[in-house]
Amino acid sequence: MSTSDMQDANLQEALVTYEKLQDIEDDMDEVEVEILRQQDKLCKDIYAKRAEVITKIPQFWPLVIEQAPPDVDEYIQPSDSALLLNSLVNLTVERFELPQGDPRSVSIKWEFKENEYFENKVLEKKFWWRRARDGWAGLVSEPVDIKWKEGKDLTGGMLGLVQKVWEEEKAGKEGETEAAKKLKQLMEDTGLGGVSFFAWFGFRGRKISAEEDKEAFQKEQEHRQARKAGKETEEDAMDEDDDDSDDDEYEMEIFPTADDLAVCISEDLWPGAIKYFTNAQEQDDMSDIDFESDDEMDEDEPEGDAPANKKRKA
Structure with missing residues (x-):
């Protein structure tokens, strides 16, 4: 066998091996999805019981948010x-x-009492799990309108512009509208560093319809079946123009990582709420102990002595 033939044979063997690895990865993905499905089924009654109990704890969710994991707290x-x-x-x-x-499609609902910032009593944001024809898969959403009170918009007007651009697109307006120009300019002038958490409600993601998702899922299943049957398959070539279009879809995202945050809230903060609430309680208890200890030390210190270092909660 010539060197060229050996190289071709090695390449073919490597390709087959990669195909097998992809099959394993696909199987793992299916297991993870099934785990989410079963977890939701098994926990539904538990969450209902938790909801009933915490109605007697007015500050439950604020304290949970106060102890939120870093992936939430940073925003x-x-x-x-x-x-x-x-x-x-x-x-x-x-x-x-x-x-x-x-089960990866998720709705996150926030309920508020009367406040000085906005009129909404409920803010609900839905994320749909969608697949694209080019093989991409992830969460997409629609912007949520917040009725800010005068001078209280924490997003500095960006969320309202996102909503307006969205409505204009649905109405079939073509080209860059005035709202789109204003949004781009505002994002350029202010940047997204330190953007308000409430900009999260403006996330859209890629424009993938339910029809495209269904078509992409069917194609994905056919591809997997052919691969497992040992048939040769060809990955769909990605159109460069489509890539450019995808970049454009994220061009006016005022909270580009909103999908990651949604996953963190739904898979960490939500199921672990009691843990975070307990942590908040324990920190408060430790803070009380620290202050009591500090008071005792102050009483015992003779006048004129340098004060000892004291640990206090910031």
Whole structure:
């Protein structure tokens, strides 16, 4: 066998091996999805019981948010924190496409009491799990309108412009509208560093319809079956123009990582709420102990002595 033939044979063997690895990865993905499906089924009654109990704890969710994991906390600015801690009443996560649909689609509902920032009593954001023809898969959403009170818009007008651009697109307006120009300019002038948590409600993601998702899923299943049967398959070539279009879809995202945050809320903060609430309680208890200890040390210190170092909660 010539060197060229050996190289071709090695390449073919490597390709077959990669195909097998992809099959394993696909199987793992299916298991993870099934785990989410079963977890939702098994936990539904538990979450209902938890919801009933915490109605007697007015500050339950604000304290949970106060102890939120870093992947959530990093997005909450001081002004956001003041609103959430003083006005948040309830938080609900629902995998709304179950039992038949995809468990990765999730609805996150925030309920508020009367506050100085906006008129809404409920803010609900839905994320749909969608697949694209080019093989991409992930969460997409629609912007949620927040009725800000005069001078209280924590997003500096960006969320309202996102909503307007969205409505104009649905109405079939072509080309760059005035709202789109204003949004781009505002994003350029202010940047997205330190953007309010409430900009999260403006996330859209890629423009993938339910029809495209269904078509892509069918094609994906056919491809997998052919591969497992040992038939040769060809990956769909990705159109460069489509890539450019995808980039354009994210061009005016005021919260590009909103999908990651949605996953963190639904898979960490929501199921672990009691843990985070307990952590908040323990920190408060430790803070009380520290202050009591400090008071005792102050009483015991003779006048004129240098004060000892004291540990206090920031």
